[in-house]
């Protein structure tokens with residue numbers, strides 16, 4: 108049996124990033140990968156020279172260190188792509204996020220008006236209860252917009268009715284930025300980065316697999332070892348420590364022991380591989396963690412241009428396809444022949460459901476039919492095709508997942524030398540950068556540092572220690588609260604009224620005290636507004652009353668308008684941030 | 697320019713943003729208003745001086761009833777500006793003081 112200082116299960120972004128960090132620390136880890144390629148869900152598959160992702164993978168991160176590592180790995184092979192992705196609905200392209208003029212033009216004036224009315228209704232008379240995703244969206248966008256642009260797509264992705272998706276889950280994911288952060292970003296520009304990231308992203312010349320291949324080479328060159336086609340089949344433990352893991356390398360069963368183990372395989376599968384077995388309730392929790400699967404049917408079309416977008420969201424309920432990737436629009440190097448186009452028809456499903464179990468040729472026919480139905484050309488133009496099934500694509504956040512995950516975590520804490528990382532490894536809706544961060548931090552933990560991996564990609568606590576954090580306000584909270592403090596209307600009105608009153612009162616008294624033809628002083632003209640006013644002591648009091656009254660009114664109005672405009676400003680910022688994070692929310696499916 | 701009064705440190709971030717009540721810095725409000733008044737009189741006087749004519753500033757001269765020594769001339773504009781500044785400063789500071797007292801009391 109081999110003895111290593113670190114063994115990593117899985118050569119996806121998380122596992123490879125952990126390997127990269129070990130090399131940096133002078134340790135050569137062993138990385139065991141079940142499949143024949145590196146990259147996990149972010150791998151690139153190839154078929155007859157056509158390259159494609161398992162769903163398009165944009166490289167973007169708010170973390171400077173991750174960006175630096177990516178650049179270091181790929182250099183000039185890391186392309187910058189301007190994003191174009193629209194919604195395909197009723198055979199028309201809608202800008203994403205929706206732009207009023209474009210939506211009006213595509214939907215026609217009648218439908219647009221109805222949408223506007225339903226939006227107004229939702230804003231002014233929202234549903235009192237907001238327990239489902241459906242209610243949450245309707246309250247913010249109106250019923251008609253919800254039915255047109257949210258319902259079908261969300262249900263395609265999750266395979267359940269929007270009524271069954273919990274609102275707090277949507278709120279948690281969509282809110283994204285807190286109001287304080289949004290306001291701070293709007294004022295001081297901290298959000299600029301987030302904005303530009305949405306419009307531009309990086310992409311490796313030959314697809315994401317190219318990145319992970321470089322990671323693999325780097326680890327191998329640095330004294331580590333990435334072994335493909337090695338499936339971990341058992342994880343043995345003893346006395347609160349993982350003692351060894353057993354894997355099958357395609358030919359024989361092997362064992363390896365190590366000081367540290369890091370796992371990026373699905374956490375539920377890991378639990379099932381532990382020997383001795385965990386307690387029944389932990390096994391049950393693992394059983395109950397659900398994942399959504401994903402099928403991509405690649406159609407190679409004998410046509411140079413189908414549409415200019417990198418991908419399309421398909422909102423039409425008439426077809427089952429959820430998204431269509433156009434790989435040559437990500438990078439022209441993804442196709443070997445520019446006169447052809449390879450599109451990826453993406454179907455969201457559950458492992459072993461009828462779609463998943465459909466034979467490849469049926470899936471291909473089905474996809475071709477849908478392509479034709481959407482108006483992208485007849486099936487006869489498809490010259491070749493390929494199918495990839497991806498299990499464990501999306502960790503499902505259902506009503507029980509938090510409890511189940513907590514049970515599992517509590518149990519796994521008992522192992523001193525085991526850490527779980529990555530998307531499925533932590534049952535987290537992680538992007539590649541989050542996954543990598545957990546891997547890097549896990550490796551650092553093995554070298555004596557102490558990081559809580561579970562705070563990565565947690566709302567607002569995106570690696571707090573990291574100087575690149577953007578989820579915290581760019582200016583201190585206190586300053587923001589000061590800047591947006593309400594004006595006390597009554598106090599301001601009274602103060603302003605008092606000053607106005609005092610001014611006129613003093614002016615009158617001053618003229619009287621100077622003597623002369625007091626009654627004919629120009630000040631008497633005030634009587635045109637202040638009925639009953641004369642340049643006398645009595646008149647001075649009358650003037651005080653009038654001036655105070657008008658001053659009070661103007662002061663109150665000023666304070667009211669000042670507060671109102673401030674509130675409108677804040678509301679707009681909040682809506683904008685909400686929309687931006689809503690866009691992010693859908694991007695991550 | 698402003699100080700704020702905060703209610704509760706246990707509030708969530710959204711509520712926090714609206715938790716402050718604006719308190720004015722009386723001295724700064726006074727100075728600001730003083731500068732506005734002073735500058736206003738300076739500009740208004742010199743505007744009439746530059747325009748010229750047979751009778752320069754028949755109405756503005758009424759200010760001299762309050763601002764002794766004020767005339768609608770360049771020198772008068774400086775004197776008026778000084779008076780305006782003093783008056784504005786007193787009014788602004790007083791207004792700020794009254795506002796703060798009331799706002800704090802109402803908290």
Ligand SMILES: Cc1cc2nc3c(=O)[nH]c(=O)nc-3n(C[C@H](O)[C@H](O)[C@H](O)COP(=O)(O)OP(=O)(O)OC[C@H]3O[C@@H](n4cnc5c(N)ncnc54)[C@H](O)[C@@H]3O)c2cc1C
Nearest residue numbers: 117119120121141147148162164165339372529530538539
């Ligand atoms: C459709 C889709 C689109 C996405 N788009 C983006 C995007 O645009 N940008 C972005 O940043 N992220 C995107 N993501 C997320 C991204 O794919 C993941 O965050 C990332 O791949 C997670 O990496 P990981 O290493 O944590 O897990 P994985 O990629 O799942 O890697 C885990 C690895 O463990 C291996 N493994 C499992 N079991 C065993 C075993 N028993 N023995 C050995 N090895 C095992 C697997 O084969 C796999 O290689 C997308 C995801 C999907 C599904």
